[in-house]
Amino acid sequence: MNASAKPERTRLSAEDWEDAALKLIADQGVGALAVEALARQLGVTKGSFYWHFRTREALLQASLERWEQYGEREVIEQIEAMPDPRARLPELFRRVAHELAPHRVYAALLKALDHPQVVPVMARVSQRRMEFLTNIYREAGLPPEEALNRARLTYAAYVGFLQLNFTLGLPRISHDEFDAYVEHMIRTLTPA
Amino acid sequence: MNASAKPERTRLSAEDWEDAALKLIADQGVGALAVEALARQLGVTKGSFYWHFRTREALLQASLERWEQYGEREVIEQIEAMPDPRARLPELFRRVAHELAPHRVYAALLKALDHPQVVPVMARVSQRRMEFLTNIYREAGLPPEEALNRARLTYAAYVGFLQLNFTLGLPRISHDEFDAYVEHMIRTLTPA
DNA sequence: CGCGATCCATACTCGTGCGTATGGTATCCG
DNA sequence: CGGATACCATACGCACGAGTATGGATCGCG
Known part of the structure; x- marks a missing residue:
């Protein structure tokens, strides 16, 4: 049902996480921004996330700055x-x-x-x-x-x-x- | 500093909890509505709360209805x-x-x-x-x-x-x- | 007074979500 | 083709907040 619907087979970058975070924020609000949820949605696990970002807070910060830039x-x-x-x-x-x-x-x-x-x-x-x-x-x-x-x-x-x-x-x-x-x-x- | 500033020595009623909840919501938002925090603010513990309400959800519901009434x-x-x-x-x-x-x-x-x-x-x-x-x-x-x-x-x-x-x-x-x-x-x- | 009902404290369990440790796999480059 | 680096999985520890169990205190009332 909710299996990996996105056939993105390439490795992920920090920007990928930020975009996914912004999408999630737009859909369900800042409160729903959880790393494990994001990871599931991207078809990976937390292990990946904590390579790109030091903390959840850092992801939020980066995503906000990215949004402000665009x-x-x-x-x-x-x-x-x-x-x-x-x-x-x-x-x-x-x-x-x-x-x-x-x-x-x-x-x-x-x-x-x-x-x-x-x-x-x-x-x-x-x-x-x-x-x-x-x-x-x-x-x-x-x-x-x-x-x-x-x-x-x-x-x-x-x-x-x-x-x-x-x-x-x-x-x-x-x-x-x-x-x-x-x-x-x-x-x-x-x-x- | 933030010790029990309210000298309300009488026992509490459900309405007291609802009013305190509304005050907390007004100050810090719905997300900050936690039973232990409320209890501290009222100078009691969770034990009191769960006598008046079945769940945190029930408190929110009652508070909202009370607010809508007023x-x-x-x-x-x-x-x-x-x-x-x-x-x-x-x-x-x-x-x-x-x-x-x-x-x-x-x-x-x-x-x-x-x-x-x-x-x-x-x-x-x-x-x-x-x-x-x-x-x-x-x-x-x-x-x-x-x-x-x-x-x-x-x-x-x-x-x-x-x-x-x-x-x-x-x-x-x-x-x-x-x-x-x-x-x-x-x-x-x-x-x- | 005394006893039942009401109100509250203490001490737990349990789920959830962040962060860490460590080992595995893929990719690039010399 | 082999090793360094980049990326990811698995398995934990830990904090925090909801809810439960149970006993104690306090009030109302006959």
């Missing part, structure tokens, strides 16, 4: 490359709304803010995103003060949405209804 | 008693923003949505609040569709705010700045 650089750059500043916000909203998969790790880490290791990472990532958002609002015409507060509001709505949907499954919303919601969001959070 | 009934009733529908939303916003303490349990449970026991409770509570919010928006003049989406957006902002502040400590915002943020929120999320 980042959302593409999205940011693509949005900032758009000529019309007013068009950036709607595009950003729609894009994030329709590509939720990359945000699963962020959502999982959001629920693990009691682990001392994830706090600094999340603080850095969230801070960068907030600054990015604030900039777009300024470029869209909002005065600085206003732009900052609007960015706070928007980002909070994003974070809350992740929680209410991935984990809690509030009355499952239909696809069309979701699109309508996104458009409503654009209308009320975006300067005309 | 609820936010007062707030809802007071807001609905206000004569002018337009005045309700700003009042609700300001009130929630300035009395965050009661929301700490909700914030903690938000991060424990992987525990099967908390999901139904949070689903019910969130659903009730959402319906309440939707109603207020309708009474404030928004068409039904619009009211529902606005309630979704507002509630998501609320949830996101809890995450970003209790747990993550984004660049510590000052008191005045926070008030300005709340007013900004009211302006953009509330029908004129």
Whole structure:
């Protein structure tokens, strides 16, 4: 049934473990990150793990740094490359709304803010995103003060949405209804 | 240092354990809910606990139900008693923003949505609040569709705010700045 | 007073998951 | 082709937290 489904016959590297860890975190949260479970999933045993990493903590650390690195650089750059500043916000909203998969790790880490290791990472990532958002609002015409507060509001709505949907499954919303919601969001959070 | 600071010399009841559990959940999350830790904090040992509850799971269940009961009934009733529908939303916003303490349990449970026991409770509570919010928006003049989406957006902002502040400590915002943020929120999320 | 019910302490068992020790197998390179 | 190095398996020790067993203390009440 759950025998080794992955025919990865090559030896493993540290990066393989980190990727598997991130996948597991996205699926079941940081708390589920256990070395023996990971090993089973990779078709090996703990003996392998402790060759690559000194401890479980080290794996978490490395995985988080790897995740932070990969980042959302593409999205940011693509949005900032758009000529019309007013068009950036709607595009950003729609894009994030329709590509939720990359945000699963962020959502999982959001629920693990009691682990001392994830706090600094999340603080850095969230801070960068907030600054990015604030900039777009300024470029869209909002005065600085206003732009900052609007960015706070928007980002909070994003974070809350992740929680209410991935984990809690509030009355499952239909696809069309979701699109309508996104458009409503654009209308009320975006300067005309 | 942390010796029994509570001079509660009377015997304990199940409710005492539930209250202590909720306090611990609010402070350190559901994951920190351990019977021996709780017992220490109450100045007794496990022997006491297992007289009142069959299992740790039972305590969690009872605590959650107790929390759901206490609820936010007062707030809802007071807001609905206000004569002018337009005045309700700003009042609700300001009130929630300035009395965050009661929301700490909700914030903690938000991060424990992987525990099967908390999901139904949070689903019910969130659903009730959402319906309440939707109603207020309708009474404030928004068409039904619009009211529902606005309630979704507002509630998501609320949830996101809890995450970003209790747990993550984004660049510590000052008191005045926070008030300005709340007013900004009211302006953009509330029908004129 | 005294006795039954209620509440609690002490001392265990048991499962789970991290980390270690040590030996085995595969791979690369001279 | 043989040995050094990289990778992995097996078998442990150990800590920690849930749950159990059993006896002791304390309260209510006739």
